[in-house]
Amino acid sequence: MYQDILVPTDGSDGTRRSITHGLTIADRFDATVHALSIVPQGPLGTLQTDDAISAAERAVERVEAEATREGVDAVTAVERGVPHEEILEYTDEHDVDMIVMGTQGRTGLDRVLVGSVTERIVRMADVPVVTVRLNDEIRIEDADEAARIARTTAERDGYDDVTVRETPHRTSASWIVPLETESGSLHVHVDALTSEARVAKGPETE
Template identity: 65%
Template sequence: MYQNVLIPTDGSDGTRRSIVHGLTIAERFGARVHALSVVPEGPLGTLESEEATPAAHRAVEHVESEARRAGLEVATAVDHGVPHEEILAYAEAESIDVIVMGTQGRTGLDRVLVGSVTERVVRMADVPVVTVRLIDDVRIEESAEAERLAREALSDARTEYDPDAPIADGPHRISATWIVLFETEAGIVRVTVDAASGETRLENGE
C-alpha cells in the first residue's frame, strides 16, 4: 500500500512522536523512509542562522540512524525555502505515498510555524497525511545530565571503554534525543539518551 513514507523533521523535541509513527508505518509496509528537513525562508519568516543548516542535517541524520536500526531503507534531504512548499514538492518528486508529521510545535514561535506548516500540507497534499499530536514531556533538559547518562552507558557497556573518553561531538538534542559521540580506542562510539525516558543506547561507529 505504502512504498515511500515521508517524515518532515526540524529536529525539535516535538518531532519525536512523528518519527516513531513514521517508522512504524514504514516497517508495517516494508516502505522506504524519506527524511526531509527544510530551513525556513519566505512568508513564514527567515529563521536561517549559522546553526540552522547544520541542525537540519543533524535532524535528518537522526531519522536515518533510527530507520537503519529498524532495517529500513532511507533517503535524506535538506532543502531551503517555504516549508510546506518544499515538503509538497518533495512528495511529488519522490512519489511519496504518505506524509507523517506533527500537529504543532511545543511553545511560542515553534508552535505557530509547525502548526501552520502541517495545516497547509494537510490542505494541499495529494497524498494521505498522518498527523501526530505532540505530547511528550522532556525530562532530560540539560546537556550536562545527558553527558552524565551517556558516560554511564559507556562505562557499563564494555570494560575497554574509558568512561572519561573525550567527546568528539555533542551533546546535542535532536527530536527529544540527546546524541553524544565519544572518541575511544575502539573508534567513535555513539550514545543516545532519550530525553523523555532517560533510556540510553550505544552504537559503534558513526
C-alpha cells in the first residue's frame, strides 16, 4: 500500500515523534523512508547560512541513522526554498505515498514554523498526511550533562581514556556527543527524553 514515506525534519524537538512514527509505518509496509530537510528561503531573502545547511544535513543524517538501526531503507535530501512548497514538490517528484509530520515545535519561532508548515501540507497535499503531536518533556537540556552520560556510556562499553572531542549538539530530542578514546573517535547518542545512551559510531582509526 505504501512504498515511499516522506518524513520532513528540521532537527527540532517537534520532529522527534514524527520520525518514530514514520519509521514504524515504513517497517510495517516494508517501505522506504525519505528524510527531507528544508533550508528556508522567504520573501525577505535567503536564510541559507552555513549553520542552517549543516543543521539540515545533521537532521536528515539522524533519520538515516535511526532507519539503519531499525532495518528500514532510507534516502536523504536537503532542499532550499519555501518549506511547504519544497515538501509538496518533493512528494510529487518522488511518488511519495504518505507524509508524516509533527504538528508543533516546543517554543517560540520553532512552534510557529512547524505548525504553520504542517497546516499547509495537510490542506494542499494529494497524499495521506499523518500528523504527530509532541507531548514528551525534555529531561536533558544541558550539554554538559549529555557529555557526562556519553562518557559514562563509552567507559561502560569498554573504551578507555574517554574525552569530549567537540561540543555536543542536539537534534530531534537527542544529543550527539563526539568523543575521543584510546581506540579512536566515536559518537554517542544520548536521548534527551529518556537519558538512554548508545555508541552510534564505532572508532575511527587512521
